[in-house]
Structures are given as structure tokens and as C-alpha cells.
Amino acid sequence: MKKHAITLTVNGEERDLIVPSNRTLLDALRDDLGYTDTKYGCGTGECGACTVLVDGKTSINGCLTLAATMDGKSITTAAGLARDGNLHPVQQAFIDNDAIQCGFCTPGMVLKAVSILDENPNPTEEEIRHGLEGSICRCTGYTKIVDAVQDASNRLSGVGE
Amino acid sequence: MTSRVMRDFDLLLPESVAQAITLLATHKDKAAVLAGGTDLLVALKFDYDIDNVVSLALVPGLDVLEFDSERGLAIGAKVTIADLLKSSDVKEYYPALWQSAKVFATPQLRNTATVIGNILRASPAGDCSLAIYALGGILTLENATGRREVDLDDFWISYGVTARKDDELTISLQVPAPATGQKSAFRRMTRVTEDLSKLNAAVCLQMDGDECTGARVAMGCVGPTLIRLPKVENMLAGSVVTPELLQEISDTVASEINPIDDIRSSAEYRLKVAGVLVKRVIKLALNEGNDQ
Amino acid sequence: MGELKVVGKKVERVDVRSKVTGGALYAADVQLAGMLYGKIVRCYDHAHARVTSLDLSEAVKCKGVIKVLGPKDVTQKEYNASVLDMMVSADMRGVLGDIDDQSIFTDHVKHYGDAIAAVIATSEEAAERAAEKIKATYEELPVYLTADDAKQPDALQFRPEKPGNLAFQLPEMAFPNNAYAWGEVDDSFAEADIIVEDSFYVSKQKQCQMEPGSYIALYDDQKRLNCWTSTQMPKLVQKKLANLYELPMTRVKIHTTVIGGGFGARLGMVLEPETCALAMAVPGRPVKLLSPREEDWLTSPSRHPGKYWMKMGFKKDGTPVACDAKFENYKGAYYVDASGTAFTTGAWLGGMYKFDSLRYRGESYYTNQSICGAFRGYGNPQTNFVMEQMVDRGCAQLGADPIEWRKKWHKTIGDDGWCIGVPYNSCALDECLDRAAEAISWTEKRVKYKNQTGVKRRGIGVAVMNHTSGAMPMLLEHTVCDVLLHQDATATINLACSDMGQGSHTTLRQVAAETLDFPYDDIHIATGDTDAAGFDIGAHASRTLYVGGGAVKQACEDVRRQLFDRAALELEEDASNLYMEDKIIHVKGASNKSISVQTIADQGVNNFMNPETGELIGQPGQIQGYASFFPPHNAPPFGATIAEVEVDTETGEVKVIELVNAHDVGRAIHPGVVEGQLDGGAQQGLGMALTEETYFDEKGICLNNSFTDYKMFGPSDMPKMTNILVENPDPTGPFGAKGVGEAGIVPPVGATANAIFNAIGVQILEAPITPEKILKALEEKNNA
């Protein structure tokens, strides 16, 4: 099987690696680079546990992306959202709104929330819910996750401060 | 049964259309084209086996999404569903396509899945494919011997099988420009919001005032490929769309479809509800967004 | 009880920071040096077959393969993955008839995906590739998918000990006539003016916890068997593995990792036995086993599906005179929790209404489906689907308002609870019903939704439930807790209770802080290490806060008592004359006489001797608290849900508009945690009612063991949710708390079904209530 030498910038750090053709971005991140914050939940694009951001905003499924096609790309995982020890406002909103239970969906969820708010800083509840499709949470019934995204939207746009 | 690890294959990363075509000419049925990969990579985790995967990732020039009031909409092979949603032209001139993109899969999938990949997958449930089928479209395919155009009407042959030859790369899709008075809509039924369609329908109506002068009506999940409903189209053409006509249409649909039982629904249900869905999608097209 | 300082507050949960940054380590995230990878070879050709040949030879030759194991290469002992037999007394174990009928690898395939062999290799990929090279041939056997199939006289017998493929029925010894019963049902029916009766089907719902099964096992140089797993019940799994591998408990260690959801899927053992079998074959090397989602589906237990028949009789004035019911569940290939659920399904029925007489029979039949076991509610959602629809049918015939009828006839304080002989000691169900009804404008809507004619019809329905906090007296309820008071006056609480994400480590920490009267930040909950933690029966039965919290409270009270004793010694005062404020112990009425907890804690460890004189200062020794806690009761949680739906009568589609969940939670130790349990439970309850079912074809091949084909309510499907927490402290719960882990899933099931009934006037007897079934039922109604 062909191997490919690629460079990924993960959470701002440049990483060189050699991947076989069939390696998913998810496996490359987890097994080759140690970013175990990106999760395997289904491997078939349904659950969103493997979500990462490309260029800090576009959400994709790591499980349905070949690592070798991502040469030169910049990837953000949940571990890369905090700045100087301060949580990203979305992360803080997830904590403050009790939007985290088992936490297995959480890394993907917060990244998804970041991408939703990047595209639309003031989404309606319906837009948030539509945007959260593709990220399954089996613990929370989504209520508090929706609240958290709404809250993060307010924080980021300075409402209520 | 699925595996966490994909099958072995060689990933080939051509850097031009010409290179891609050369690779396809070399490997023929031993190669698969990789666009967004949302179908292909899932298949590779199950039983599908292929020696070579030709990725379009580095191929330039395939991401055109252009609207021209005469030629219509050109969609390149790398245009994603998310790209459609960002286009105000698609929203304005091709409501059926826009609506199908809006409910398509998930945000992550929409960011990677391509429109042309959806067509090439030749699934009888494909959402964007169905909308485009109603709107009409012509695919441009290219191999080492040159380019050819294939009308979507002649493209899907059976479940998962298309008129594309093994060595052909699909370059783009052209959807005709809407004439004044064209109205279109797409609607699907799923078990929960995020799901593959269990029944979907799309229409494109040419309206002259209250009169429908021509119609394309397409349905999915009711046969091995997406199909058109010629009887319904004939009933619409030259008619004023009255509630009575809609009811007649609704009663006719079942005679034009041949659904099966599967995990998402039953043949019996599909036969019963297909007519309702067609009626509603026509109303949706005419009321431009409101089908009630 | 004075004013509560930590209990009842929305403190920051203990685990959320590491979860939101992705630092939390789940089993799949643990990486050990020299790791090998296992792949279990399963039969995906048949659901029932005998393996006639197994050829491992090609696999052995594959690149990276360390070992290939067939059925004879691993322990020959049989086991039962469930741990129910470890939670009851030895006598009871005999009565229940639990048997060991599973083996690591089998030559008799009993369900699609049964394990036949395994590969150990240097990478996951190498293991996968080699596994594909293992060739088996089979002799097909007849496939039994339902109880009716399995009980045919000529059916092949799954186990000689279980004639008729009847894995379990309520045992005659404890349940005369194999029934959980009171009164004379047949006589009571004779008094009934109205009788309703029907046969229902309840579905094989899957937990779909987001983290698929992931395990690591290592048989280490000290000949200790280590297993990293996200189990719900570390201490019982430790004991089970010790039994299976014939090791003393000192040589089996469970490392509980962060758990990505459980809901019952991790109750008992799942693939721990298999992973350990692989590790035993390669001593000194850790072996990791990662299930694809599809494998996790087939190997972890589901909810028990089956046929549920019920008959109810009422007098004209509404008096419920008799209830007769029988649940024949489709157990799946192995025994697992056959006894437990077959009993509790009836227990919840018995615990709800004041029928003059009641008879419930529960039977579990072996079938060629994947195993069933625990799933949030443990029989209660099944009963809710059936019982609540029957009650509403009764109300319709009586002309009674479903809420008023329920308020009048539900069991309450003093009535026998779900276990006959253990009366309820608290109940705030009336308040739940009243507040829910008001929140959703029940009365107005019941009137408004009468006689609708349009395509889309609204409906509103109610359901109630009773449950339990811990399973006393059915199980030997017991949790051990140690508290270590450090020399800096912070405390580590050591116990085995897992937090599956439900927030129990947070609420346990709150209980500890409140009891010790220490700040929340001064407490650490240490769990996950079976070497250190004492006995506990695991995180299930809504027991962790109630029983685990009881243990924490008692152990912390022990620490407090010791602190006060030492303070008394130092201050030369009677302990009863002391009080504590801000971690300083004062003498009542003498503000200048005091000693800090810090001083006491530090003295005992570092400064217990005067270096010059050699005299002892205070009482030497580190303070430790201990509790081996047996709860006195099962603090019954009650709850009511009102659901509003809209049914499209042309397509049969149901849109859930709103759910109001009002629950008697005793006390909400952490309101956010409680709401989260209700929200999440509701998502699963709606799924059970409307979309979730595992399908098999006639050959027993599972058709939807994946998220692609099995559909759950997603963010856009969820309705508007209103949670009402009714706080009516239970006399036995820690700070009055009841367990809420399971309650949330239960009443949305019946309420949704009843709302559909209200909208369209027909009841759908099979879960899930799909558009396909609704349309068919509407057609039949119109044709009738």
C-alpha cells in the first residue's frame, strides 16, 4: 500500500507524518499524533464524535477523511480551542449550562458549536438545532447543549455583559 | 460487516484533470474516483474492495459553481452541498435544489459531500440528485478519447450503476436556466431529521399564470433508481392545478412506482403515501415555500 | 437540617473541564507500551449454526500476527456476563436459577455476531486483516426469533437445564403459580363493569451510549490480571473475572476509565472476559480491543423485547379491581439478566395502581437474537408503554379524565411499593401531576383537541411511573466508602461507584462537602481503582446517589465524629458542646476556645509529639472515616410526563410538540444534574415510543446495528422540554434525595403513546409507533 508523507498543522503546531493510503484523519490524529480528544463513535459519518475543524471553522468528519488528502491543512481539535489556559467561550458555556454529561460527544459538539457560530453569530434556536444535526448526544437530550450554544452566541457578541 | 480500518488501496493524488484521466485509463475498473468520499470511504469500511483510489483533492478547476441566465447553472465535480447553500443563485433560481441541499445529511457531510458524487452514487434515495433530476441536467464526462455529454434522463441504469464508463471522469453538470414562470420544489420524508430519505419527491413546473405548461416530476425510494412519473407529468401539462387535479394526481402516483420493503419503510406505506408527498411537493412549488 | 451550603447548588461538575478540553481519557484513549491489538472473529453468516470446521492456519501466517485463538485455546469455563448472581444471597441465587451459559469462543453460534475465534497482532489493521483469513464452515440450525418460535415442542434446546427454552420464569418457590400477585384476580374480574385487554409488543431498544466498547487487558509480571474498561460495576466485574480465571481478587484489578455513557450497556461484563482471554494468552503484553459500533451493538445487551399481554378491570366508578399481565420476553442467545428484568417488569406494574388484585407472570425465552440485559428503566419503559395505554383505554370507556383517575388510584405512602411488603415512605406524585397539568394547560387542551377533523391533529397524553432508588430488598444493597482526611484538612473519598456521565461524582462530592461542612473544593472523589475501593454493586438501579451517597454521608459523619472527639480532647470540653464553622471547631458560648480542623488533621499526622518532652499532643494518627452502608429503603421516585403531539393523518408522521416532565426527586442535590437526567431520559423514552427498534430478518441477521440504520431523536426532533422538579425530601435519602437516573426515560413512553391515542382515537399496540403503523391503524379504523 502506498504511503504518503504529509504535514498537518494541528492546533497551531506543525506535524510531519507518514500515513498509509487508507489511514483516516481520525486515526492519524488519535494514533499517530496522540490527539485522543477526537473520538471514534461510529466510523460512518453519523455521530460526529470525530468532528474536527479545517481552517478553524469548517467542520468535517475525521472518520470519513483520508489523512493523505489533508496535506498542508490546518486542523483544530477540541484540545486546541483554549487560549493561554482560558477556555474558549463556547467551552465555558458548555460547562456553565450543564451541557456535558458523559462527555464523549463533547469535543465534537464544541467544535460544531464553534463552526455554527462562525457561520452565523446570532443563530435562532432552530438554526442551532439544524446545525447540531450530525452530532449525536445520547445523554443530554440536546436541551442544554442548545442553551449552551445560545449562551456562547451571546457571550461572543457581547450581549448581556 | 464493517471494520474500523479501511481496506487496503493505493491512494493516487493527480494534480490535473489530464493526470486523473491518465490514471483512470491505466487502472480502469481497478480504480474508483474519490470526491468527498462520504459514500466511497464508508463502502471501503464494509465489503467494497478496490485497488486504487483516485482522489480529486489536488485537481484544480473542478470547483466551479456558476450561474448564467442563459446557460444555467454549472456545477463542477468538487462542488459540495455546502457550496450550493452559499449560493444565492441556487436559492433564487433552483428552489428544489436548494431545499434538497438544506436537509441533506449533516453539516459535516455537507462540507465534504459533492453534488456530483451524489449523482454518481446512483442511489435511489439521493436527495440532490432527485432535485436535479426534476430540474434537468447534463453531465460532462471525459476520458482519454475525449469528452461527451450525457443527459441525466439516460444516466442511471440500475441500483448503483450509471452510464459512466470505468475510465471516465465526471467533470461537471449543467442544469438548464429556468424560464420565466418555472417553479420547483423538493420534499423528503425521513424517520428522524437526519436520515436517508424513505420517500422523496421533486417537481419542476413551467407555469403560465395558473396554467402548467410542462412538468418534470421525480421520485426517489420507489424503485432501483430515481424515477420520473410520466403520467403525473402529463396530467399536469396543459392543466390548471386545482385541488381536484391534485387529488387525481395523488391517486395516480401509486400506479407509477414500484417500491420495496427496507429498513426505512415498507412498500405498502410508500405506495400509500407517495401520492400525498407528490401532491404536497407540487403545492410547495406553487406556494413557494408553503405547502399547507 | 440547617441551611444547605453545597447541596442543591449548581456547583461546577468535577469532570467537565477535562471533558470539554478533550483531556478526559476513555478506555480507547489509554495507550500502554508494547500494546497489541485483538480482533474477535464473529459469525456473520448465520444466527444459529454449529461450527463444523475452523481453519486458523492462513491467519497465523499473516504479517504482524502474534497469536490466533480458537475455542480450545482459551478458558473452557462457562460464565454469565451478568452480575445479578453476585448481588443476591447464595440461597436466592439457587431460587432464581441463573446459569452460566456463555463461553469465550463458541462452536455453537446462537446469534448473529457470536464469537468463534480471535487474533492478536501488532496493530489493529494486522489483526483485522488476519481475522478475515479465518475460515469457518457451518451447519445451519433453525432460527428462533420469538418466544412462540422458541417454545415449539420440537425446537432445538439452547440449554439442557432450561427445557422448552424457557430461560426463566418467576420461580414457584418465591412466587406461587409463577406469578407476582396479590388478591384473587379471577374473582376480581367478575366484579368489573369494564374490562380492557390487549396484546402488545415492546421493542428491542439499544442504549447507543456514545462510546463503543473499548478494553485493554494485561496479565502482568506479578501475575495480576489488569483490565481497563469503562464498566458500570468495577467491583462485581473484578469478582466475576477472578472467578472466571480462577484468580484471587488480589490478582485482578479493574482500572475504570472515564465512561462514555452506559444506560445499562455496561452493566456486568461485556467484552472484558474475551479481552482478558487474549491477554492471558500473551502474558506481559497489553492487548487492546476496540469494537466497531456494529460489533458493540451485537455484543452488549439491549432492552428486552417481547410480547406483553395485559387485561384490566374497572368498576363503573373507576375503581381498578383487577390487573392481569404476562410478559414473554425474547431473551436472546444467552441467559444474562433473564431473571432480573422478567421480575422487575412486573414489579413496576405492581407498584403503580391500587388494583384490588393483580397477577403478573414474567417469562424469558431463549431466542437467536443478540443478548438482552439492563437498559435504563429495567423493564419499566416496557410496562409504561402497555400499562399506561391500558389505563387510558379504561379511562376513555369510563369517561374519566386520565389525570384525575391517576391521582385517585395511584399508590402512595403506606401502600405496598414495587416490592410487596415494602411500603412507600414518600410520594409527591399528585403534585407532579398538578404542576405538569398546569404547565401545559391540560384541561383546556383536552377539550380543544376533541373532534378534530383536519389532516393534522393534535393530541395530549399523560403517563406516570414509580421506580426505585437502589434495589433493596431485591438485591443486597451495599456500598463501602472510605474517607481519608489529609493533613491539610482536605479529604479524599474513596469508593467504587462509577460516574457514567450522570454526574454522580459531582453529587457525591456535594454530599461529602455538606456532611463534613467543608468547601466543595476541599473534597476529591477517588474511584476507579478496585485495589483500593471497597465493595459496591455498581452504578445501576438509580442507586449511586441514594446508596453511594448514603455511604459517603455515613463515612463523612464518621470523620466528623472523630474530629469532634479530638477537638473535645484538646479543648477539654464535651463533644456535644462543640460546633464547627468555616472548618474551625468552637466551644458553644466561648468564642475564644477553638481549634481548627487543619490543626487537628496536621497534628495527628505531623505534630503528634512534643519533640522536647516526647509527650503526645492530642490524639496521634490520621483520621479516616469508614462506612459499610446498607440503605434502609429504596426511596421511590415518582414522575409524570404530559406529551403533546401532532399527527399527520395522511402520512402517519408524528411531531412531538412538547414534553412536560414533573418528577418527585426528593431533593435535587444538583439541579443541573437532575434536569440533565430527565432531558436525556426523555430523548430515549421518545425513541422507544416512536423510532427505536432493532430489526432482524427471518434468518436472524440483524438489519440495523448501526447509526445509519437505527434512528434516534436528534437535536431537531426533540420537542420543547419543561422539567419540573418536585422536592419532597425522602426520609431515608441523603439530604432527602431519591435516584433520578432512570426515571426520566419512563413516562415519556406512555405519555407519547397516549397523546397519539388522544389525537387519532386509536391505540398502536406495537412499539415503536411508526408512521407505517399509524397509517395502517387509521385505515383499519376507517374501514371498521
Ligand SMILES: Cc1cc2nc3c(=O)[nH]c(=O)nc-3n(C[C@H](O)[C@H](O)[C@H](O)COP(=O)(O)OP(=O)(O)OC[C@H]3O[C@@H](n4cnc5c(N)ncnc54)[C@H](O)[C@@H]3O)c2cc1C
Ligand atoms: C451520514 C451520512 C448521511 C448521508 N445523508 C445523505 C442524505 O441526506 N441525502 C443523500 O442524498 N445522500 C446522503 N448521504 C450519501 C452521500 O453523502 C452522498 O451520496 C454524497 O453526495 C456523495 O458525494 P461524495 O463527494 O462524498 O462522493 P464520493 O464518496 O467521493 O463518491 C461517490 C461515488 O461517486 C463516484 N464519483 C464521485 N465523483 C466522481 C467523479 N467526478 N467522476 C467519476 N466518479 C465520481 C465515486 O467513485 C463513488 O462511487 C449520506 C452519507 C452519510 C455517510
Ligand code: FES
Ligand atoms: S466517528 Fe465519525 S461520525 Fe461517528
Ligand code: FES
Ligand atoms: S454527553 Fe454523553 S453523549 Fe453527549
